[in-house]
Amino acid sequence: MGNKKIGGFGIEIKKLYKIFGPNGADCVKLVEQGVTKTELNAKHGHVLGLRDINISMPAGGIQVIMGLSGSGKSTLIRHINRLIDPTSGEVVIGDEDVVKMDAVQLREFRRHQTAMVFQKFALLPHRTVLENTLYGLEIQGAPRNRQVDRAMRWIERVGLKGFESKYPNQLSGGMQQRVGLARALANDAPILLMDEAFSALDPLIRVDMQTVLLALQKEIKKTIVFITHDLDEALRLGDRIAILRDGEVVQQGTGQDIVMNPADDYIANFVREVNRSRVINVETVATALNASARELKISVPAGAKLEEAARAMTLAGENEIAVVDAAGQAIGVLTLPQAVDAMVNSQVACSTPNAKKVA
Amino acid sequence: MDWLFSFPHMDDASLRDLKKAIDEGFRGFTRAYGDGLEAIFEPLQHFLIWSERFMTQTPWPIILLLIAAVAWFASRNWKIVAGTVVTLLLIGYFDMWDDTMKTVSMIFVCTVLSIVVGIPIGIAMSRSDRVQNIVNPVLDVMQTMPSFVYLIPVVMLLGIGKVPGLIAVVIYAIPPMIRLTNLGIRLVDKDVLEAADAFGSSNWQKLKNVQMPLALPTIMAGTNQTIMMALAMVVIASMIGVQGLGQPVLKAISNQYFTLGIFNGLAIVGIAIIFDRVSQAFGARLQKHREVVHG
Numbered sequence: 001m002g003n004k005k006i007g008g009f010g011i012e013i014k015k016l017y018k019i020f021g022p023n024g025a026d027c028v029k030l031v032e033q034g035v036t037k038t039e040l041n042a043k044h045g046h047v048l049g050l051r052d053i054n055i056s057m058p059a060g061g062i063q064v065i066m067g068l069s070g071s072g073k074s075t076l077i078r079h080i081n082r083l084i085d086p087t088s089g090e091v092v093i094g095d096e097d098v099v100k101m102d103a104v105q106l107r108e109f110r111r112h113q114t115a116m117v118f119q120k121f122a123l124l125p126h127r128t129v130l131e132n133t134l135y136g137l138e139i140q141g142a143p144r145n146r147q148v149d150r151a152m153r154w155i156e157r158v159g160l161k162g163f164e165s166k167y168p169n170q171l172s173g174g175m176q177q178r179v180g181l182a183r184a185l186a187n188d189a190p191i192l193l194m195d196e197a198f199s200a201l202d203p204l205i206r207v208d209m210q211t212v213l214l215a216l217q218k219e220i221k222k223t224i225v226f227i228t229h230d231l232d233e234a235l236r237l238g239d240r241i242a243i244l245r246d247g248e249v250v251q252q253g254t255g256q257d258i259v260m261n262p263a264d265d266y267i268a269n270f271v272r273e274v275n276r277s278r279v280i281n282v283e284t285v286a287t288a289l290n291a292s293a294r295e296l297k298i299s300v301p302a303g304a305k306l307e308e309a310a311r312a313m314t315l316a317g318e319n320e321i322a323v324v325d326a327a328g329q330a331i332g333v334l335t336l337p338q339a340v341d342a343m344v345n346s347q348v349a350c351s352t353p354n355a356k357k358v359a
Numbered sequence: 360m361d362w363l364f365s366f367p368h369m370d371d372a373s374l375r376d377l378k379k380a381i382d383e384g385f386r387g388f389t390r391a392y393g394d395g396l397e398a399i400f401e402p403l404q405h406f407l408i409w410s411e412r413f414m415t416q417t418p419w420p421i422i423l424l425l426i427a428a429v430a431w432f433a434s435r436n437w438k439i440v441a442g443t444v445v446t447l448l449l450i451g452y453f454d455m456w457d458d459t460m461k462t463v464s465m466i467f468v469c470t471v472l473s474i475v476v477g478i479p480i481g482i483a484m485s486r487s488d489r490v491q492n493i494v495n496p497v498l499d500v501m502q503t504m505p506s507f508v509y510l511i512p513v514v515m516l517l518g519i520g521k522v523p524g525l526i527a528v529v530i531y532a533i534p535p536m537i538r539l540t541n542l543g544i545r546l547v548d549k550d551v552l553e554a555a556d557a558f559g560s561s562n563w564q565k566l567k568n569v570q571m572p573l574a575l576p577t578i579m580a581g582t583n584q585t586i587m588m589a590l591a592m593v594v595i596a597s598m599i600g601v602q603g604l605g606q607p608v609l610k611a612i613s614n615q616y617f618t619l620g621i622f623n624g625l626a627i628v629g630i631a632i633i634f635d636r637v638s639q640a641f642g643a644r645l646q647k648h649r650e651v652v653h654g
Contacts, residue, residue, distance in 0.1 A: 081557055111559030122554035125649045126572045135568075136558045167648040187558065 009094045009113070009190050009223055010059040011080060016089030017053075018075055018247075021046030024087040037246050049075045050247045053089070057240070060221040064238030066228055072247040073227045077195050080225060081114045082106055093191065111140050115184035119196035121176045123168040129155060129179050130164040136187035154182040158212065174205035181212070185220070192224045199228065210236055231270055235259070235279050243267060255279050277307035277343040285342045286323045286332035296322040296333060310339045389515050400522045407468050407521045411602075414460040414467075422460065423447055430633070434640030442636070446629040455604065455626045462593055462603035463630060469525060469589040473533045474582060481540025481578075482566070491541065498534040506531055506595050514599050524601030531592045535584035543577030544570045576649070579642035586634045590627060 019027045019040070027035075027046045037048040050072045057063040067073040078084040079091055082098050091098040093113065101109060115136060123132050133151035142150075155164050158178040168176050177197060184192055194213075198206045210233060217224065228234050234241050235255040242252035251263035259279045262268040283302045299322040300309045309321050313336050323332040368374075414422060423444065430443045450459050484491045510527055517523040547570050555569045571578075597605025604623045611620030 083553060083556060107559045107561060109559070110557060114557070116554065116557040118550060118554055118557075120550045122548075122550040124551060124569065124572070126575075138568075139558050139560050139564055169648055193557075 011055075011057040011063075011191065011223060011225065012090070012092040013053050013055045013057070013076075013079070014090040014092065015052055015054060016050055016076075016079060016091065017087045018049035018072070018079070018084065019046050019087045020049050028088050048247050050079075050086075053249055055242050055249065055252060057223060057225060059223050061239035062217060062224040062226055062237050064226045064228060064234040064241045065244060066231065066234040066238075066241055067244035068229055070246075071244040073229075073244050074195055075247075076244065077193050077225055077227050080191070080193055081110050081116065111136070111187075113189050114191045114193055115187035115189040116193040116195065117177070117180045117184045117197040119199050121168070121173075121180045121200075123176060123179055123183075125168055128165050128167055129160060129171070129182075132168065132179055133164075133182045133186050135183055136189075140187075150188070151182070151186050154186045155179075157185070157216065158182045174201050174209065177201060177209060178212070181209075185216070190222055192222045194224060194226045196227050196229070198233065199230070206230075206233070213237065231274060235274065243270070256281055256284060260284070275307075277310065277339075278305050280306050280342055282306060282309045282321075282323050282334050282339075283332055285338050286334040287338070289322075289330055289332055296320055296330070298322070299324045299330065300334070301326070302331065306339050306343055309334055310336065310343070313339070385512065385515065393516050396516055397518075397522075400517065400526075403468075403472070403525060404522050407465070407525060410468050411461055411464040411521075414464040415457055419451060419456060426633075430637045433637045433644075435644065436640055439636050439640055443633045446633055450626050450629060453622055453626075455607075455623060458602070458604045458607060458623070459626055459630060462590075462605070462627070465521075465525070465528070465593060465596075465601060465603055466586060466589050466630075466634070469528045469532060470582065470586055472525070472529050473536045473585045473589070476529070477533050477536030477581070477585070478540050478578070481537045481581075482544065484537065484541040485544035485570075494537065498537060501530050502534045506592060510595075510599055519600040521601060524596040524599050527596050527599065528589050528592045528601075532585045532589040535588065536578075536581045539577050539581030539584070540574065543574030543581075546577065547573045573649075576642050576646045579638065579645060583635060583638040583642065586638060587631060590631045590634070594627070 017028050017031065018024075019031065021027070021044075024046060027040060027044055027048075030044065031040065031048060031051055035044075037051075040046050040048050053076060055063070055065075065073045065076060075084055079086050080093075080098065082091075082101070086099055089099065096109075098106070098109065124135065127135070130148070130151055133155055134147040137147040137150060152164065155161060158181050160175060160178050160182065163171065163175065168179065171179070177200075180197070184194075198209045201209060213224075214237065226234075226237055228237075238255055240252065241255055241258055243250050243258065245266060251258055251267055256279055258267065259271045259274055259276060262271055281302070282300055282304050285306065296318075298312055298316050298318055300312055302323055302325050309323075313319065313321050319336045321334050322330040323334055325331050369377075426447065427440050427444050430440045434440070447459075450456060480494065484494050506527065509530060510523075513523045513527050517526070551569060551573065552565065555565050560568065593601065593603060594605040594608050597603065597609050604627050607619055607623040608627075610616065611623065
């Protein structure tokens with residue numbers, strides 16, 4: 001129980017359907033045959049929640065699920081710890097299918113494998129910060145001194161030291177959500193489910209909390225499923241992003257994939273306003289190293305974003321920058337015009353057909 | 360056209376037979392099971408006697424201090440404690456101490472019994488709509504049936520005395536306890552309950568850690584109502600032998616002793632106000648951390 005399974009489990013969601021209504025199971029066939037959401041509602045009186053969801057979430061990474069309200073994203077995350085039962089499909093974690101668990105197994109699974117952070121914080125108003133944080137451990141039946149130790153450690157990590165005997169209503173929204181985060185982390189589960197965790201916070205505090213989460217994730221390397229309706233948040237946090245609309249996955253991939261190759265007009269519309277310089281990697285735009293090229297004075301590691309490269313170039317007064325791999329070997333070269341072009345041009349992928357791309 | 364002006368009713372003979380059959384049936388039941396039932400309620404009688412003895416035989420300054428202490432711990436408010444002490448001193452000064460203590464003891468036992476029986480029923484109601492649909496009409500009957508009516512079967516079964524009085528009072532006073540327990544649990548924030556589920560709480564853990572604590576202010580409001588209704592019922596219950604402030608009131612009604620009536624009536628009002636303020640202040644203290652201070 002106590003042993004950490006860092007980055008232990010990926011989550012495989014396979015052919016997941018959720019249809020709300022008394023005879024949901026009978027309607028799966030209809031939906032598989034192509035009945036649309038509107039038709040299903042009008043003719044059969046059932047509401048299509050999720051249609052044929054297949055997502056493979058990497059272990060130890062942040063999977064963002066993005067969509068507007070009503071897209072089914074909150075329904076989807078609740079299938080992972082089965083707060084909502086699916087109509088059909090599988091949710092495989094490790095080698096276990098959550099859908100097939102009985103009540104006791106499910107309770108144990110929730111106690112030890114998952115922890116959840118909620119949009120509306122959902123703290124217990126009659127308990128102090130400390131008592132809220134140790135809730136998960138108390139439910140597990142851990143010894144009291146271990147509960148307190150571990151809770152105090154996480155309270156400190158989320159920056160709430162000194163507030164442990166305050167009540168939730170004495171804290172601001174951002175601080176309350178830090179408690180929510182500490183409560184989830186104290187549980188020490190390999191999977192962290194975050195349902196619009198930062199959506200109720202002010203923009204500045206939201207960015208602040210994203211920074212906290214990213215800093216923690218570097219160390220804890222949990223499998224995080226993060227729900228949001230905010231594309232900037234999705235791009236900042238997500239190792240992988242799945243975009244949901246009307247209960248269907250319309251596109252999934254890395255942030256860069258989605259920004260550079262939007263699957264349809266709907267997503268293209270979404271990504272139009274994005275700050276591309278923070279999403280696109282340098283090696284995507286860089287051209288292959290020319291043997292005759294002169295020596296480059298500055299370099300940037302592969303995986304860095306255009307913004308960093310552009311900043312490095314302007315600071316050094318250079319027009320070119322080398323892209324180096326993990327070993328420090330130069331693998332490509334990026335020029336300032338290329339970088340600027342990619343930042344302002346939404347057709348970057350096709351605009352430089354003659355430039356050989358580095359993978 | 361006769362049927363239009365006088366409601367066509369069951370003929371007199373059958374009606375008489377029906378009533379007689381029910382009466383005889385109940386009488387038979389009383390004869391067969393009355394003693395057995397009395398035995399079941401014996402522990403209650405011991406509790407009642409013990410509590411009354413404690414309240415009347417302990418020296419009055421100790422009781423006074425005890426009540427003041429309870430008032431302080433429940434309300435943490437000096438004004439309420441001072442009001443309580445002054446009211447009790449006045450009651451004592453007008454020679455109603457013993458009767459008042461008997462009434463307080465009765466109310467105490469009734470409230471304890473109502474809580475012990477009411478909360479589990481309320482919890483059961485909150486968990487199942489079917490139970491709620493069955494219990495609700497029963498509560499409606501208990502609250503609206505004139506109390507004199509159910510005094511009759513209670514007296515037939517258990518005779519005159521403390522226990523039948525207690526049962527009559529509890530029947531009258533328990534519905535708000537049950538209703539507000541049910542309501543309080545049903546009103547618990549769904550988001551918080553979902554969080555409890557997500558962390559793998561068992562039903563018992565959910566009830567103990569989330570539902571009951573969050574429903575407690577509502578349950579306290581129910582307790583307050585129960586106490587008030589028990590006090591109102593105490594006068595009527597004195598007709599079947601419950602001692603205390605109700606008896607002098609009853610005597611005053613039958614003999615038209617105006618002053619006796621008003622003194623004892625005011626004493627009832629006095630302790631009602633004490634109970635009310637103390638239990639409300641306690642309820643408010645429970646609610647302290649639930650109000651949103653920050654936006």
